[in-house]
Amino acid sequence: MLHAAVLLPFLAAFFIPFIYRGVKQVHLGWFVLLVPIVLFGYFLTFIENVLQGVHTLKTFEWIPSLSVNVTFFIDGLGLFFALLITGIGSLVVLYSIYYLSKAEKLGHFYVYLLLFMGAMLGVVLSDNLFVLYTFWELTSISSFLLIGYWYQREKSTSGALKSMMITVFGGLAMLGGFLMMADITGTTSIRGIIENAEMVVQSSLFPFILIMILLGAFTKSAQFPFHTWLPDAMEAPTPVSAFLHSATMVKAGIYLVARLSLIFAGTDLFFLIVSGFGLLTLCWGSYMAVRQTDLKAILAYSTISQLGMIMAMLGFGTELAVLAAVFHILNHATFKGSLFMVAGIIDHETGTRDIRRLGGLFTFMPITATLALFGTFSMAGFPLPFLNGFLSKEMFFDSSLKFQNASTIVESVSPFFPYLAVGGSIFTFVYSVMLFFRTFTGKQRDELPQKPHEAPIGMLLSPIALILLVIIIALVPDIFAHALLSPMVDSITGDVGETHIKFWHGFGPPLYMSLAVLALGTALYLTRTKWERVYNVLPGKLSAAKAYDGIINGLITGSKKLTNVYMTGSLRHYMIYILVFFVGLVGFTMSITGGFRIAFDDLAPLAAPEILIAIVMAIAAFGTIFMNNRIAAILVLGIVGYGLSLLFVFFRAPDLALTQLIVETVTVALFLLCFYHLPNFGKEKESKRTNAVNWIISISVGVLVTMIGIASHSTKFFEPISDYFLKNSYKMGGGDNVVNVILVDFRGLDTMLEILVLGLAALGIFTMIKLRPGKKEGND
Amino acid sequence: MEIIMSVLAGMLFTAGVYMMLQKQILKIVIGTALLSHGAHLFIITMGKLNRGKPPILSEDVTNYVDPLPQALILTSIVISFGVTSFLLVLAYRAYQTNGTDNMEKLRGNDNE
Numbered sequence: 067m068l069h070a071a072v073l074l075p076f077l078a079a080f081f082i083p084f085i086y087r088g089v090k091q092v093h094l095g096w097f098v099l100l101v102p103i104v105l106f107g108y109f110l111t112f113i114e115n116v117l118q119g120v121h122t123l124k125t126f127e128w129i130p131s132l133s134v135n136v137t138f139f140i141d142g143l144g145l146f147f148a149l150l151i152t153g154i155g156s157l158v159v160l161y162s163i164y165y166l167s168k169a170e171k172l173g174h175f176y177v178y179l180l181l182f183m184g185a186m187l188g189v190v191l192s193d194n195l196f197v198l199y200t201f202w203e204l205t206s207i208s209s210f211l212l213i214g215y216w217y218q219r220e221k222s223t224s225g226a227l228k229s230m231m232i233t234v235f236g237g238l239a240m241l242g243g244f245l246m247m248a249d250i251t252g253t254t255s256i257r258g259i260i261e262n263a264e265m266v267v268q269s270s271l272f273p274f275i276l277i278m279i280l281l282g283a284f285t286k287s288a289q290f291p292f293h294t295w296l297p298d299a300m301e302a303p304t305p306v307s308a309f310l311h312s313a314t315m316v317k318a319g320i321y322l323v324a325r326l327s328l329i330f331a332g333t334d335l336f337f338l339i340v341s342g343f344g345l346l347t348l349c350w351g352s353y354m355a356v357r358q359t360d361l362k363a364i365l366a367y368s369t370i371s372q373l374g375m376i377m378a379m380l381g382f383g384t385e386l387a388v389l390a391a392v393f394h395i396l397n398h399a400t401f402k403g404s405l406f407m408v409a410g411i412i413d414h415e416t417g418t419r420d421i422r423r424l425g426g427l428f429t430f431m432p433i434t435a436t437l438a439l440f441g442t443f444s445m446a447g448f449p450l451p452f453l454n455g456f457l458s459k460e461m462f463f464d465s466s467l468k469f470q471n472a473s474t475i476v477e478s479v480s481p482f483f484p485y486l487a488v489g490g491s492i493f494t495f496v497y498s499v500m501l502f503f504r505t506f507t508g509k510q511r512d513e514l515p516q517k518p519h520e521a522p523i524g525m526l527l528s529p530i531a532l533i534l535l536v537i538i539i540a541l542v543p544d545i546f547a548h549a550l551l552s553p554m555v556d557s558i559t560g561d562v563g564e565t566h567i568k569f570w571h572g573f574g575p576p577l578y579m580s581l582a583v584l585a586l587g588t589a590l591y592l593t594r595t596k597w598e599r600v601y602n603v604l605p606g607k608l609s610a611a612k613a614y615d616g617i618i619n620g621l622i623t624g625s626k627k628l629t630n631v632y633m634t635g636s637l638r639h640y641m642i643y644i645l646v647f648f649v650g651l652v653g654f655t656m657s658i659t660g661g662f663r664i665a666f667d668d669l670a671p672l673a674a675p676e677i678l679i680a681i682v683m684a685i686a687a688f689g690t691i692f693m694n695n696r697i698a699a700i701l702v703l704g705i706v707g708y709g710l711s712l713l714f715v716f717f718r719a720p721d722l723a724l725t726q727l728i729v730e731t732v733t734v735a736l737f738l739l740c741f742y743h744l745p746n747f748g749k750e751k752e753s754k755r756t757n758a759v760n761w762i763i764s765i766s767v768g769v770l771v772t773m774i775g776i777a778s779h780s781t782k783f784f785e786p787i788s789d790y791f792l793k794n795s796y797k798m799g800g801g802d803n804v805v806n807v808i809l810v811d812f813r814g815l816d817t818m819l820e821i822l823v824l825g826l827a828a829l830g831i832f833t834m835i836k837l838r839p840g841k842k843e844g845n846d
Numbered sequence: 847m848e849i850i851m852s853v854l855a856g857m858l859f860t861a862g863v864y865m866m867l868q869k870q871i872l873k874i875v876i877g878t879a880l881l882s883h884g885a886h887l888f889i890i891t892m893g894k895l896n897r898g899k900p901p902i903l904s905e906d907v908t909n910y911v912d913p914l915p916q917a918l919i920l921t922s923i924v925i926s927f928g929v930t931s932f933l934l935v936l937a938y939r940a941y942q943t944n945g946t947d948n949m950e951k952l953r954g955n956d957n958e
Contacts, residue, residue: 769858
């Protein structure tokens with residue numbers, strides 16, 4: 067049943083194109099909407115079980131030989147994310163029905179969206195590292211497809227490519243970490259590894275494992291300096307931004323860190339990296355958001371900064387911090403989801419998202435404006451009892467102050483954390499306020515592309531639902547804390563403490579921090595024109611996007627240069643590479659395995675005629691090199707061939723001798739036919755260096771071949787299979803000539819393919835002689 | 847005898863490889879022909895030489911030479927004949943089309 071639930075979106079994605087073709091009157095979204103709603107209802111039924119501590123586990127053996135099983139596992143953490151994905155998913159699909167007109171390629175859109183939904187469910191529910199990885203990359207791919215949905219726009223495709231490059235790079239690093247972890251613990255199950263967490267932490271590879279896995283999490287969750295793909299991902303249709311790039315996919319990294327917290331948390335390295343980068347991302351994201359002018363770009367940087375904040379709290383690792391983190395995941399999904407939808411509405415109804423052109427929209431779209439008011443003020447952490455953002459932000463401040471049982475490193479670093487937290491939050495306050503006031507108040511600045519008016523009710527439904535959630539969560543947080551958050555904290559930290567969330571904490575440092583944010587934020591907002599120039603200093607000309615472009619361009623030009631160094635187009639060079647590697651590899655293997663051996667005890671007796679022929683052949687072979695005349699060279703080559711057929715006679719191989727004789731005759735005739743059409747050997751002399759290189763290479767090949775030949779008959783590892791042919795030739799093949807029986811019977815297939823080769827060669831020859839390049843194409 | 851034949855095979859390889867590293871197509875084709883001669887000699891030597899009668903069954907003989915290398919070589923002779931003739935015609939056509947038989951001049955261009 068659980069497998070069917072994860073499979074459902076994929077199945078639906080498969081059938082969507084058929085429905086799209088068949089039913090034209092109804093917007094495709096209505097059919098799609100059923101999927102997340104059904105799944106949401108299904109996952110709701112698990113809450114009771116999870117609360118009682120019953121974890122559902124369903125296994126399907128996929129690749130048993132590698133112990134890769136599709137095991138789905140529902141605990142508090144997985145369930146919360148599953149509900150988030152399907153819940154927000156339902157609202158986003160509903161919203162998209164009004165956002166995307168029927169003229170768009172809806173079939174593509176919903177197929178990608180469903181793919182993503184299934185993949186994301188797979189990520190948060192799977193218990194197997196490698197299944198998780200597979201789904202993880204599938205989310206990257208569906209995100210790529212969705213960002214590039216309007217593929218005729220250049221920005222969309224480049225944004226899609228960027229997100230793909232960065233997230234897949236992180237994904238690969240993560241896979242490396244997973245492999246090491248699975249190797250150390252001997253299990254691929256996440257629960258199994260958590261049980262053996264000690265083995266991972268005490269392993270000498272631990273720093274690598276941690277850093278590689280965190281690379282995956284940080285790239286996916288857009289942590290500094292990998293955040294640069296997220297603003298570019300805003301080219302996607304707004305429902306996608308609301309769903310993937312704020313509520314769910316970018317939280318996959320958070321999920322991963324949370325899921326593996328039981329393994330890593332408690333180590334200083336984990337603490338330093340995760341909370342350090344988290345706080346850095348919080349500050350940088352909010353600082354950069356103030357500078358943006360595009361509504362969605364502001365929201366993108368704001369998402370980056372909020373993700374950093376959640377990441378930092380997971381890094382703190384205290385029970386309070388983790389509770390605050392999971393609470394904020396929920397809150398962020400509600401207010402940021404609704405804000406994205408509001409941004410989409412503004413774009414849809416006015417034709418622009420540029421806040422420099424917007425203003426005074428309150429009178430035109432009062433409902434949207436009210437929604438935005440709640441959303442932005444919740445995001446800012448405005449101290450009002452009906453804004454959930456304030457509750458989790460205050461918990462964040464609180465948790466940045468309290469570190470128990472801390473090691474020396476934690477103790478020496480943690481005093482800075484409250485300042486960073488306040489600093490990031492001040493800018494959060496500034497951009498939130500800016501987002502609202504510059505869009506909805508003041509005077510309308512210039513003519514908008516469309517005359518603004520209130521959005522249709524269907525489009526408003528989803529953001530209204532989310533804003534209602536903002537208020538409900540803020541008013542009765544304990545219901546959510548009890549049903550959803552405490553099982554999650556249990557999954558992340560391993561034990562449940564007190565999960566009571568309240569608005570009023572009394573006078574204390576967290577409240578003072580909130581008030582400081584309020585006061586300083588207001589001041590900064592009002593004076594922003596005076597300090598805006600600071601952005602010329604920091605970041606100035608630095609930007610992660612430029613670094614990304616530089617790296618990508620460098621890689622492309624670098625690999626081109628490298629390729630040009632060895633891909634010279636000269637056949638001789640390619641031959642040299644092949645031969646040098648042949649000599650190097652075989653020679654090296656022979657020398658380290660002691661493969662060369664020479665035995666004199668089991669040799670055929672020497673005979674004068676054979677030796678004589680051998681000498682003649684050797685002279686003739688080298689003779690071809692020094693001949694300046696074509697005919698002479700060809701005839702001398704003939705001597706080698708005829709000598710070989712004579713040798714075959716001495717070596718008791720009558721069939722070979724006959725064949726060789728005929729083939730040699732025909733070959734010489736062919737050579738003589740062809741040489742007439744080819745120019746004579748050039749008189750131009752090669753440089754001494756080229757000649758020396760040629761000689762060195764050819765002699766080393768020759769020596770190596772001789773050594774292999776001698777070694778091969780001097781060593782005997784096993785009985786040859788030749789006796790089998792001698793014994794069975796008559797019995798099974800019905801022939802006395804063993805060689806013939808082998809060719810046409812025992813190894814008949816080889817001979818058939820040999821005929822095929824000859825046939826192809828004949829066809830090739832025929833084509834080359836007959837076919838003349840068409841004059842019409844104008845090539846020749 | 848096996849040692850002498852191994853040395854001869856090595857010499858054929860040397861000459862063949864040297865010819866293949868030249869510029870002119872005809873020399874390269876001669877090189878491949880020498881290389882296949884060397885390979886045939888090499889294979890038959892690996893199966894030990896002159897240890898019995900030719901592998902044609904008759905009642906009063908109990909000892910035959912190894913038939914397997916011979917079967918392999920027979921296949922190979924025919925195939926190398928096919929390859930040599932193909933290369934020759936290729937050389938002919940390449941010269942006719944391009945007006946040169948110098949491989950260093952036949953490097954293609956960047957767009958390929």
